Amino acid sequence: MTKTLDKTALNKFLSALAKDFFIMAPQYAGEDVRVAEITNISDIDWTGQMPKNPWKQVFLPAAERLFNFNKNNITESRKQYPQIACVGMNVLDLKALTLFDQVFSDDVYYQQRRNNLLIIGFTADWPIDYKKYKVFSHNYEEDILEHLSFDIFVAKLKNNQLKIYSGSPRGQQLLEKYGIKDYKNIEFAGAVPEKGPDKRMLTLIDKVSKSYNKKLWSDLDKLCLACGKCSIACPTCFCFDFSDQLDPEESNRRRHWGNCFYNDFSKVAGGAKELDTVKKKIFFWYTHKFVRIPKEYALPGCVSCGRCTRACPVGIDIAKNIRELNK
Amino acid sequence: MKSMINIYQPQPAKIIFVNRESMDTKLFRFKFADKKIQSAFDFLPGQFMQIGLPGWGECPISICSSPHFSRKYFELAIRDAGVLTHKLNSLQKGDKVFVRGSYGNGFDVDLFKDKPLMLIGGGCGFVPLRPLIIDYLAGRLSTAMLQIFYGCRDENTLLFRDEYALWNRQAEFNIVLEKPSKKWGGEKGVITDLFPKRTITSNSVAILVGPPIMYRFVIKELKKKNIKDENIFLSLERKIHCGLGVCQHCAVGPYYVCQDGPVFRWSEIKNIPNVI
Numbered sequence: 355m356t357k358t359l360d361k362t363a364l365n366k367f368l369s370a371l372a373k374d375f376f377i378m379a380p381q382y383a384g385e386d387v388r389v390a391e392i393t394n395i396s397d398i399d400w401t402g403q404m405p406k407n408p409w410k411q412v413f414l415p416a417a418e419r420l421f422n423f424n425k426n427n428i429t430e431s432r433k434q435y436p437q438i439a440c441v442g443m444n445v446l447d448l449k450a451l452t453l454f455d456q457v458f459s460d461d462v463y464y465q466q467r468r469n470n471l472l473i474i475g476f477t478a479d480w481p482i483d484y485k486k487y488k489v490f491s492h493n494y495e496e497d498i499l500e501h502l503s504f505d506i507f508v509a510k511l512k513n514n515q516l517k518i519y520s521g522s523p524r525g526q527q528l529l530e531k532y533g534i535k536d537y538k539n540i541e542f543a544g545a546v547p548e549k550g551p552d553k554r555m556l557t558l559i560d561k562v563s564k565s566y567n568k569k570l571w572s573d574l575d576k577l578c579l580a581c582g583k584c585s586i587a588c589p590t591c592f593c594f595d596f597s598d599q600l601d602p603e604e605s606n607r608r609r610h611w612g613n614c615f616y617n618d619f620s621k622v623a624g625g626a627k628e629l630d631t632v633k634k635k636i637f638f639w640y641t642h643k644f645v646r647i648p649k650e651y652a653l654p655g656c657v658s659c660g661r662c663t664r665a666c667p668v669g670i671d672i673a674k675n676i677r678e679l680n681k
Numbered sequence: 682m683k684s685m686i687n688i689y690q691p692q693p694a695k696i697i698f699v700n701r702e703s704m705d706t707k708l709f710r711f712k713f714a715d716k717k718i719q720s721a722f723d724f725l726p727g728q729f730m731q732i733g734l735p736g737w738g739e740c741p742i743s744i745c746s747s748p749h750f751s752r753k754y755f756e757l758a759i760r761d762a763g764v765l766t767h768k769l770n771s772l773q774k775g776d777k778v779f780v781r782g783s784y785g786n787g788f789d790v791d792l793f794k795d796k797p798l799m800l801i802g803g804g805c806g807f808v809p810l811r812p813l814i815i816d817y818l819a820g821r822l823s824t825a826m827l828q829i830f831y832g833c834r835d836e837n838t839l840l841f842r843d844e845y846a847l848w849n850r851q852a853e854f855n856i857v858l859e860k861p862s863k864k865w866g867g868e869k870g871v872i873t874d875l876f877p878k879r880t881i882t883s884n885s886v887a888i889l890v891g892p893p894i895m896y897r898f899v900i901k902e903l904k905k906k907n908i909k910d911e912n913i914f915l916s917l918e919r920k921i922h923c924g925l926g927v928c929q930h931c932a933v934g935p936y937y938v939c940q941d942g943p944v945f946r947w948s949e950i951k952n953i954p955n956v957i
Contacts, residue, residue, distance in 0.1 A: 461689075600737065605735035628920070
């Protein structure tokens with residue numbers, strides 16, 4: 355028998371959590387669903403629409419102060435990190451988070467922040483694009499959930515009942531604490547499925563690597579404005595810069611998001627730039643997603659959320675470009 | 682979390698010696714403030730350090746001293762090329778900097794053992810070749826012949842001049858200047874002008890450090906001498922922030938200059954678009 359929960363019980367649980375956590379969740383902001391801080395649990399959007407912005411600012415702030423230089427030593431800028439519950443992250447965004455967890459596994463700032471996050475995933479149905487890509491089968495317990503980082507996962511069934519999963523001891527404890535007993539525990543089986551990395555992803559590595567002379571890139575060279583909006587919208591773009599702030603009292607080092615479309619990204623002392631054309635920049639971006647990330651982590655660098663396509667002011671469609679590269 | 686190492690935390694180091702090498706470059710010798718760190722410090726020729734000053738940021742600089750002395754000190758030759766390096770060039774003996782590293786793969790010196798070695802450096806790119814020269818002269822690197830090719834703009838930009846007499850004694854040391862003064866009695870021209878005039882054996886290992894344009898022309902000359910792509914090593918310069926293969930600034934194709942490089946075999950990277 356499937357153990358289920360109704361929406362009222364879920365909202366009761368989330369309201370209880372809100373006493374200890376800031377709640378970040380998708381909500382309507384004007385015409386779009388966006389990830390934002392929630393003050394009223396009933397504002398959470400449960401339609402399963404892809405939020406326009408990614409979640410990454412919660413895990414890796416657009417700018418953060420890392421440490422301060424005092425006279426003779428270095429002190430950490432931050433002693434405490436906020437308790438945040440990320441509520442309603444869809445499967446694609448959880449895939450991006452799972453990748454971030456690998457990329458920043460030995461990064462003390464990421465880890466400190468991440469340890470105070472509670473991840474509550476949600477699926478209403480598979481996104482339309484997702485089915486079209488046919489990357490995954492529909493058995494989300496074995497093929498999907500086992501390979502995602504989350505604490506609690508909520509699946510909406512056809513009868514509008516909710517099926518609850520726990521994905522960590524912490525998730526279990528919280529469910530128990532607030533009297534939700536009908537859940538199923540999923541044991542994390544590593545980010546990469548047992549049957550090996552996705553085959554489509556593997557064939558793309560070679561295709562993208564060898565594609566620089568394809569017409570696609572010279573077309574994109576003319577079309578792309580190198581505005582960098584795709585990179586900001588992308589849930590897997592994690593490039594960063596360090597910069598210092600000079601202060602006679604307490605200089606400090608900061609980290610902020612980098613953007614490979616911006617001119618200073620590759621500029622070395624003396625002014626030489628490696629990425630000095632739009633073609634080189636956009637090829638670099640695709641190489642990161644479809645060559646470097648798959649090679650390093652055996653995970654896709656693109657979770658097919660479509661945010662970059664939505665963000666692009668000149669209508670560059672990543673799905674179309676990938677079809678072209680796959681030819 | 683208190684016990685997790687902060688991979689981005691630099692360590693204070695003190696300048697114990699400064700020498701002006703050229704118009705725009707100074708050689709600095711550093712010692713870590715923490716004696717334990719200094720006495721455990723090790724690196725490979727060709728590796729680099731991230732050096733910074735509080736409030737001024739960090740930049741990658743190749744180590745130019747020999748690993749043989751790594752437990753005592755390390756040296757960086759820093760050219761005044763940007764805001765931070767300008768500030769660094771104003772520092773004096775006793776001043777403190779913050780460093781982390783060493784980073785990168787460095788030269789795999791086992792590959793050079795007993796093969797004729799060509800060290801080819803252009804401008805300030807010459808810096809990471811110095812540890813190899815020091816180790817060769819001390820008999821730690823190879824018993825085969827060493828040829829050094831050094832191309833520079835003029836006399837004012839030549840580095841490590843105090844050491845040339847020593848280098849000349851045991852190695853074939855060639856300098857060529859692009860725009861020398863009238864007093865210059867040596868070769869004039871660009872580095873590739875030297876190759877037809879010297880005996881170069883096809884089983885040589887060639888190590889190139891310099892600007893991309895030098896790589897393009899030098900590789901062409903080396904191919905004429907039948908030197909194999911897998912025996913050509915070059916060190917790439919890219920923007921580097923993290924030094925640990927994460928931040929993406931230094932990526933070339935599937936590789937990171939800060940981790941997989943800065944030293945690459947030409948055969949490994951020659952098919953990457955725009956690599957040099």
